[in-house]
Structures are given as structure tokens and as C-alpha cells.
Amino acid sequence: MNNDTVVGLMKELTATLSAVAGEFDKRIAAVVEPVEETDDExxxxxxxxxxxxxxxAERRLRRQHLPAELFHEPAWDMLLALFVAADDPQPMNIKALVAMADAPVTTSQRWIEHLYKLRLIDRVIDPADRRRVEISLSAIGQDSVTSYLRAVAKM
Structure with missing residues (x-):
């Protein structure tokens, strides 16, 4: 496969991912409501x-044994990483979050922007270094991931 073919495939993939993100934007409600808590926590x-x-860990392991493109969900990887990092005293920055997504930087940055638009994450500029942006789950994102994990635990 020559370089022109690879570049063409990368451009096609980028366009497809952008179209998917755009379609998500069109379909999402103006406000993502957190799932109500039940009496049974x-x-x-x-x-x-x-x-x-x-x-x-399961997602990383899967990519060691099967083609990575079969399981490409950078947004989900980011949400899980941010959920886990919520208890960590060290704030998560964009570079660390991109590394957790196991996706190209530009793709990851598009997903970060999309998650922000959906109000699932918060972004805060580091006052000590304005080039650094700290990322965390928003209250809606925290409630949504918690609700999902609780629902899975009940299965």
C-alpha cells in the first residue's frame, strides 16, 4: 500500500468520523438529563x-488479540478514564486523556469537543499554565457513567 493510498484512507476515515460526530450533534437533545437515582443505590x-x-483493562486486552479498528470507541474510553480519575488528586489533562483513548490526537480532540458540547465533561484552563487544559467528568457525565455501571451490575 503506497503513501497516497494511506493518506486517502486516513482522510476518508476522518471525514466519516466528523460526519458521525455531526450526526450526534443533530440528534442530541438540548440538555442531557442525568438519570434519576433510585432507592436501591x-x-x-x-x-x-x-x-x-x-x-x-478488558478493552486494552482486546486490542492485543484482535484488530484495533474493530473496537474503536475513543469517547467511551475517555469517559471511563475520567470516571476512574475522579478520585485521583492529579487532574487529567488533554494529553493524558488522549493517551487513554488510544486514538489519533485529532480524533481524540474532536471527541473531547463533542463530549464537552454534550455537557458530559468539563474543561478548565490551568491558571498556572494557560496552555494546559484540565478535563473532568461534569456532574451529568458522572451521573450518566455511574448510572450505566450500576445498571450493568444489576444484570
């Missing part, structure tokens, strides 16, 4: 974090 936050860590 389910697993502890520690158990949910352990489950999220296990999901991340």
Missing part, C-alpha cells in the same frame, strides 16, 4: 471504579 463507588478499571 447498588454497588459502592469503589466497586464502580473497580468495574470501570476492569472495563478499560
Amino acid at each position: 447498588g454497588p459502592s463507588s469503589g466497586a464502580l471504579i473497580a468495574r470501570a478499571n476492569a472495563l478499560l
